[in-house]
Amino acid sequence: MERVELAGTDRRAWGIMVALASAMLLASLGTSIANIALPTLAEAFSAPFGQVQGVVVAYLATLTVSVVIVGRLGDVHGLTRMLLVGLGVFAAASLLCGVAPTLWVLIAARALQGIGAAFLMTLSMALMRETAGEARVGRAMGLLGTVSALGTALGPVLGGVLIPLAGWRAVFLVQVPLAVAALVLTVALLPRGAGKGEPARLRLREVMDRRVAPNLLTNVLVAAVMMTTLVVGPFYLGIGLGLTEAVVGLVMAVGPVISIVSGVPSGRLVDGWGSRRVMAAGLVLLAAGAFLIAILPGLIGVAGYVLAIAVLTPGYQLFQAANNTAALADVPKDRRGTVSGLLGLSRNIGLIVGASVMGAVFALGAGTANVTLADPAAIGAGMRLAFLTAGGLMIAAFLVASGTLFGRVARA
Known part of the structure; x- marks a missing residue:
C-alpha cells in the first residue's frame, strides 16, 4: 500500500x-x-x-x-x-x-x-x-x-x-x-x-538582502554574456568567416540544442552536489567558453567557434539551475513570487546590457559603428574584444558569487 x-x-x-x-x-x-x-x-x-x-x-x-x-x-x-x-x-x-x-x-x-x-x-x-x-x-x-x-x-x-x-x-x-x-x-x-x-506591505530592500543580491547581480552579468553570443555571433560567422546564411543558422542552433540537452542533468547535479558548487562550476565554464570564443575561431575557424559554444552553453545551464535554486532556497513563502520576479527582471536587464553595451564593445573593436561595412579582419578584432570583455565579466561574476559561495558551500 x-x-x-x-x-x-x-x-x-x-x-x-x-x-x-x-x-x-x-x-x-x-x-x-x-x-x-x-x-x-x-x-x-x-x-x-x-x-x-x-x-x-x-x-x-x-x-x-x-x-x-x-x-x-x-x-x-x-x-x-x-x-x-x-x-x-x-x-x-x-x-x-x-x-x-x-x-x-x-x-x-x-x-x-x-x-x-x-x-x-x-x-x-x-x-x-x-x-x-x-x-x-x-x-x-x-x-x-x-x-x-x-x-x-x-x-x-x-x-x-x-x-x-x-x-x-x-x-x-x-x-x-x-x-x-x-x-x-x-x-x-x-x-x-x-x-x-498575507497581503502585507513589502519593501524592496527587505527582499534585496545580502544573500539574494549577489544572485541577481550574477544573473545580470551572465545574461549579458549569453546575449553577446546572439548579437556578435551572426556578424562574425557571416562576415568574419564568410559562411552562408543557412550555415550561420545551423551554427547558431548549436547553443540552443546543447541547452535543451543539458538543462535537466544540470538540475540533477544541483540536487546531488549542492547549488553553490554547481554555480561555481557553471561560472568557470562560462568564463572559459567566453575566452575560447575570443581565441579558438581565429585559429581553427568555425570548428573553434562550435567547440567554444559547447563549453559556454553547459556552463549557462549549470549556472541557471544553481542560481535559481540558491536564490529561492531560504526565501519565505510569501516572498517567493517577488524574488522570482526579481530574477526575471535581472535576466532581462542583462539581455539589454548584452545587446547594447556589449554590442558597442564589438563595434569599438571593429573600429566602426556600421559593422555591416567592416572587413573580416575588423569583425574578428571586434569579436575578440567583445568576448575578452565577456570573459572578464564572468570572472567578476565568480568573484561576486564567491562572497557567499565558499562561506556557505558546506550547507549547500
Whole structure:
C-alpha cells in the first residue's frame, strides 16, 4: 500500500512539473516565434521595418516591466490563482494578435501578451520551488531551463512552417490552444492554495538582502554574456568567416540544442552536489567558453567557434539551475513570487546590457559603428574584444558569487 501511495505521489509531482514547464515553454515560445514573421508583417501591413519591430519590442518591454509586480501579486493572492489569470491573459492576447486588423492593434495585443508571459515565467518558477520536494528542486529548475531553451529554439522553426502554410496570423493563433491546454493542466494538477500569502506591505530592500543580491547581480552579468553570443555571433560567422546564411543558422542552433540537452542533468547535479558548487562550476565554464570564443575561431575557424559554444552553453545551464535554486532556497513563502520576479527582471536587464553595451564593445573593436561595412579582419578584432570583455565579466561574476559561495558551500 505504501509503495502505491508513493508512486501516486511521485506521478502527481511530475504532473505538476509538466504543467509548470508548459507555462514556461509557452512564454519562451511567445518570445521567439514572432521574430521570423517580421518580414511578412512588413509586407502585409505595408509598414517600415522600424514600426514592425514594435511587435517584438512591445512583448519584451511589458514582460520586463511586469515581472516584479506579477511576483508580488502571486505572493499576495496566491501563485496558482495568478498563474491561471496569466494563462487566461496570454490566451486572450494571442487570439487578439491573430485577428488584429492593423499593425498598431497587433502591437497593443503583443504588449498584453507580454504581460501574460510575465505571469507565466515568474510564477512557474516560484511554484516549482513551492511544490517540488527538497530532493528534486534542482532538477525542477533544470527542467524550466530546458523548456525555456526549447521554446526559444522552437519558435523560429514553428513559425517558419506555419507562415507558408497559413499566413502570419497562424503564428499567434497556434498559441491559443497551447495556452488553453496549459490552463487545463494547471487547474487539474496544481494545488489551489499554493503560494497564498498575507497581503502585507513589502519593501524592496527587505527582499534585496545580502544573500539574494549577489544572485541577481550574477544573473545580470551572465545574461549579458549569453546575449553577446546572439548579437556578435551572426556578424562574425557571416562576415568574419564568410559562411552562408543557412550555415550561420545551423551554427547558431548549436547553443540552443546543447541547452535543451543539458538543462535537466544540470538540475540533477544541483540536487546531488549542492547549488553553490554547481554555480561555481557553471561560472568557470562560462568564463572559459567566453575566452575560447575570443581565441579558438581565429585559429581553427568555425570548428573553434562550435567547440567554444559547447563549453559556454553547459556552463549557462549549470549556472541557471544553481542560481535559481540558491536564490529561492531560504526565501519565505510569501516572498517567493517577488524574488522570482526579481530574477526575471535581472535576466532581462542583462539581455539589454548584452545587446547594447556589449554590442558597442564589438563595434569599438571593429573600429566602426556600421559593422555591416567592416572587413573580416575588423569583425574578428571586434569579436575578440567583445568576448575578452565577456570573459572578464564572468570572472567578476565568480568573484561576486564567491562572497557567499565558499562561506556557505558546506550547507549547500
